[in-house]
Amino acid sequence: MSATATVQFSNGDTTTVTDFSNQIGVQPRELVNVTVQFSPAPVGEPVVVDVLDGGSTSVGSSIPVIDATGIMSFAFLAPASTGTQSIGIRIGATAFALQFSVLSASQP
Numbered sequence: 001m002s003a004t005a006t007v008q009f010s011n012g013d014t015t016t017v018t019d020f021s022n023q024i025g026v027q028p029r030e031l032v033n034v035t036v037q038f039s040p041a042p043v044g045e046p047v048v049v050d051v052l053d054g055g056s057t058s059v060g061s062s063i064p065v066i067d068a069t070g071i072m073s074f075a076f077l078a079p080a081s082t083g084t085q086s087i088g089i090r091i092g093a094t095a096f097a098l099q100f101s102v103l104s105a106s107q108p
Helices: none
Strands: 004-006 014-017 024-026 032-041 048-051 071-077 085-091 095-103
Touching: 032 085
Parallel strands: 024 095
Antiparallel strands: 004 014, 004 032, 032 071, 048 085, 085 095
């Protein structure tokens, strides 16, 4: 199974990653929307979303499922501290780690 993540930043800009080892730069305390497209689409499968290093997601302790188009979405609130923050996304035995780099407020 493969996945593509599209991240929409608070200013409306978006970026898409297929290589989840690429870091996505965000500002401290920035709220971004994440849409993950799975292929092949395991429709109805539960997805476990874990914040591994800091920040929080809109998923909380609930377990969302992949919709009829193969998509699952959530919001991520970056922590105030800088550094690499990972979000674990797991469907059955398949796992992805989406990497965010929280920049200092002075960096673009």
